[in-house]
Structures are given as structure tokens and as C-alpha cells.
Amino acid sequence: MMSLRPPSSEQTGHVTWMDLRSDCLGNNLLGDPVQRSHPVYLPAGYRATDQRYPVLYCLAAYTSAGPAQVAWRNQGENIPARLDRLIEQDRMAPTIVVFPDCYTSLGGNQYVNSSAVGAYADHLINELIPAVDRQFRTIASPQARGVFGKSSGGFGALHLAMDYPGHFAAVASHAGDCGFDRVYARDFAPTAGVLSRHGGDLEAFVKSFWRAKRPGGSDFHALMTLCLAASYSPRPDQPLGLDLPFDLRTCRIKESVWSRWLSFDPLVRVEQDHPQLSELSGLWIDVGRRDQYFIQYGTREFSDRLRHHDVDHEFQEFDGTHSGIDWRFDHSLPWIMERLQCAA
Numbered sequence: 001m002m003s004l005r006p007p008s009s010e011q012t013g014h015v016t017w018m019d020l021r022s023d024c025l026g027n028n029l030l031g032d033p034v035q036r037s038h039p040v041y042l043p044a045g046y047r048a049t050d051q052r053y054p055v056l057y058c059l060a061a062y063t064s065a066g067p068a069q070v071a072w073r074n075q076g077e078n079i080p081a082r083l084d085r086l087i088e089q090d091r092m093a094p095t096i097v098v099f100p101d102c103y104t105s106l107g108g109n110q111y112v113n114s115s116a117v118g119a120y121a122d123h124l125i126n127e128l129i130p131a132v133d134r135q136f137r138t139i140a141s142p143q144a145r146g147v148f149g150k151s152s153g154g155f156g157a158l159h160l161a162m163d164y165p166g167h168f169a170a171v172a173s174h175a176g177d178c179g180f181d182r183v184y185a186r187d188f189a190p191t192a193g194v195l196s197r198h199g200g201d202l203e204a205f206v207k208s209f210w211r212a213k214r215p216g217g218s219d220f221h222a223l224m225t226l227c228l229a230a231s232y233s234p235r236p237d238q239p240l241g242l243d244l245p246f247d248l249r250t251c252r253i254k255e256s257v258w259s260r261w262l263s264f265d266p267l268v269r270v271e272q273d274h275p276q277l278s279e280l281s282g283l284w285i286d287v288g289r290r291d292q293y294f295i296q297y298g299t300r301e302f303s304d305r306l307r308h309h310d311v312d313h314e315f316q317e318f319d320g321t322h323s324g325i326d327w328r329f330d331h332s333l334p335w336i337m338e339r340l341q342c343a344a
Contacts, residue, residue: 009084011044015070018098020131028118029241030105038101038128039070040136041080043087043094052137052344054337056097057124057168059149059156062108062224066099082329092334093342098132100124105206106227107220110177111156112264116234116241117227125164143281144341148172148332150325158266161280162273170282170336174328175291179298180265184228185253186294187221188246194222200248202226202239232261267302274309282339283313284332288320295322 017037025034043053058079060069069079077085079097086092102109102120113119133140147157147168154176161171177183198205209215209223226242235243245257262268270277277283283306287299296317303315314335318328 008081009088011088012084013041013043013080013087014046015080016040016042018131018135020128022123022127024119024123024127029116029236030118032104032118036101037067039066039099040132041070041083041097041099042136043096044084045094046096046137050137052139053094053096054144054146054340054342055132055136055138056095056333056336057129057145057147058097058099059111059147059153060099060102060108061149061151061153062110062227063220064108065103066101069099076326079326079329082326083333086330086333091330092337095337095340095342096132096136096138098128100128104227105210106230107223108152108227109156110152110159110228110231110264112159112231114231114234115236116230121160121163124160125167129167139341139344141341142167143169146170146172146282146336146340148174148284148329148336149176150174150328151322152177155266158277159264161283162266162269162276165276165279169280169341170284170339171277171280172282172284172332172336173286174325174332175287175293175295175299175322176266176285178266178295178302180261180267182294182297184225184261187225188253189251190218191222191225192246192248192251194218195248202242206240228261232264233257265298267298267305270302270305270309270311274306274311277306277311277313278309282336283311284316284335285313286316286318286328286332288322288325289317290320291322293322 018040019037022034087094111120113121145168149157154173157171158173158176209219229242229244233243234241243257245254245261287296289296306313
């Protein structure tokens with residue numbers, strides 16, 4: 001009988017779910033749940049032996065979260081299927097992969113600590129990693145631990161590597177947010193237009209967004225801008241606990257707020273925080289040369305500055321956009337796994 005689709009891997013891993021209640025996320029202003037269920041990929045053979053495995057943490061892009069990354073796909077592979085294939089082909093060592101659920105009412109996460117969103121960086125480092133090491137047969141050592149992601153997840157991977165050195169040995173950032181002046185500022189005027197339809201009432205807009213039958217693209221970008229502001233410029237005395245970096249009426253940049261955003265930009269941070277990146281055994285960075293969010297420009301400069309500071313890294317620019325780039329994991333995951341401790 002004709003087989004039109006590629007066959008599945010013969011040796012398949014297993015996705016289990018780890019429930020964890022977070023103290024770090026308690027009383028977050030958005031009212032998002034503190035009890036989360038995080039998917040965890042266990043490689044084929046995990047149940048048959050007492051072997052210990054390295055661990056990768058996969059940070060989802062904005063609009064997504066861990067549960068979506070392990071869901072069935074009608075075309076192509078979800079990440080567990082990709083892992084099965086890469087491991088079966090001996091392109092990478094078997095590994096445990098954790099898919100954190102860090103979704104928020106602002107549509108995603110930047111994986112930083114924020115009074116407006118929650119202490120997600122602390123949650124990942126101080127709660128999730130220890131819980132995974134307790135519950136699964138991990139090699140509970142930073143030398144056997146890596147983090148990777150694309151877009152906001154790639155930014156998050158770099159942020160955790162710089163803010164929490166000594167927890168990960170290898171990092172892969174695919175089209176991670178970088179060069180904020182070229183990536184974010186272009187959305188400020190359209191966001192001001194969307195918010196003006198709600199009288200500048202941020203909370204009214206967010207409530208309307210979640211109740212709309214068909215929110216438009218401009219609505220998604222406005223919600224993303226609010227998520228970024230909640231992450232980079234929280235301000236408890238303002239609506240939604242955030243400070244926008246532009247004036248809603250004139251759209252003029254508020255330099256004092258914008259400077260807070262820039263302090264998170266990897267392109268800015270590298271000047272001071274490159275020593276933390278130098279400590280990594282593997283740093284992978286890539287971006288599509290046709291990225292529609294213009295992340296390629298800041299990423300190129302980021303790589304230049306890494307070289308200036310003698311930070312060893314792998315930089316690749318591929319023919320593609322910001323969309324549909326999971327295929328890049330075929331390149332990065334074997335590369336970072338080669339740089340991790342894979343035996344206890």
C-alpha cells in the first residue's frame with residue numbers, strides 16, 4: 001500500500017504532565033493561575049532503565065505555551081515527534097525536555113520577573129527546575145541542562161542565561177527579540193490607535209479582546225505591546241500595573257520608560273553581561289534573513305558584539321521569516337546536546 005506521509009519513529013518517547021503550584025506567581029495582578037500543568041517529554045527507554053538524562057527547557061513564543069508545543073499537528077511534527085526522530089537517527093542523545101506553561105492573560109510571556117505579570121524567571125529557576133530534578137531521573141547538574149526557544153522564548157533563554165548564570169550550560173535562541181528599537185517601536189502607533197477605540201482604557205481593551213469572536217491582527221499586536229510593557233516597565237500605580245513607553249495621544253516616546261525597555265534588550269545587555277554568556281559551553285543564535293519583525297538586524301549586531309567581547313557562539317542566518325521555523329531545531333538541538341553532560 002502506498003505511503004504518502006513519512007513514517008513515524010519506531011522508538012517513541014512519552015509525554016507526561018507535571019503539576020506544580022507556584023509561590024512565585026502568587027497574587028499576580030492578572031489573576032492568572034498559580035497551579036500549572038507542565039508537559040514533560042521522556043525519551044524512549046526512560047521507563048525501562050534507571051538511566052539519568054540531561055534536561056532541556058523549551059520556552060514557547062508569544063501567543064503560545066508548553067501545552068501547545070506537544071499538541072498534535074495536522075502537518076509536520078510537534079516537538080516530541082521531532083525529538084523522537086532526531087534521537088532515533090542518532091543525531092542527538094536522548095534527553096528529557098520540559099515545556100513550561102507560562103501563559104498569561106496578556107497573551108504570552110517574556111520570562112522575566114515583573115510586578116505586573118508575575119515572577120516568571122524566579123518561578124522557572126527556583127521552582128520548576130528543582131521540581132523536575134526531584135520528580136524525574138535527571139542529571140541534576142547545570143552542565144547537563146540547557147534552555148532553548150524561539151521569538152519571545154529565544155529572548156527568555158538569553159535573559160535567563162544572563163540573569164541566572166550557573167543554571168544552564170547551553171542556550172539556543174531562534175529569532176529571539178533583539179534590537180528593540182527596530183522591532184518594537186513600529187507597533188506603538190497602531191497600538192495607540194487600537195487603544196483609542198476603547199478610550200485609552202487598557203483593561204477595557206483586554207477584556208474586549210478576550211470576548212471578541214474574531215480579534216484582528218492589530219488587536220494581537222496591541223495585546224503584545226501591553227504584555228511587553230507589563231514585562232519591561234511595570235508600574236503598580238497605573239492601569240494593569242504597567243507604564244506604556246509612548247503617549248497615547250501623540251505617540252511620542254517617553255524616554256524614561258523606553259530606557260527601561262532597552263535595559264532588557266540583549267543588544268544593550270551584552271555590553272555588561274557578556275561574561276555570563278562566556279561561561280556557557282554552547283551558545284546558538286540564528287534568525288531568518290526575511291524576518292517580518294526585523295529581528296535579523298539587531299541579531300546581526302548582537303553577534304558582532306559577542307565577537308567583539310570574544311564570546312564563543314554559533315551564529316547562523318537562514319533563508320526564512322519569523323514564521324514556521326521549528327525546522328531550525330533540527331540544527332540547534334543536536335548542536336547544544338553535544339555540549340551538555342549526557343552521562344551521570
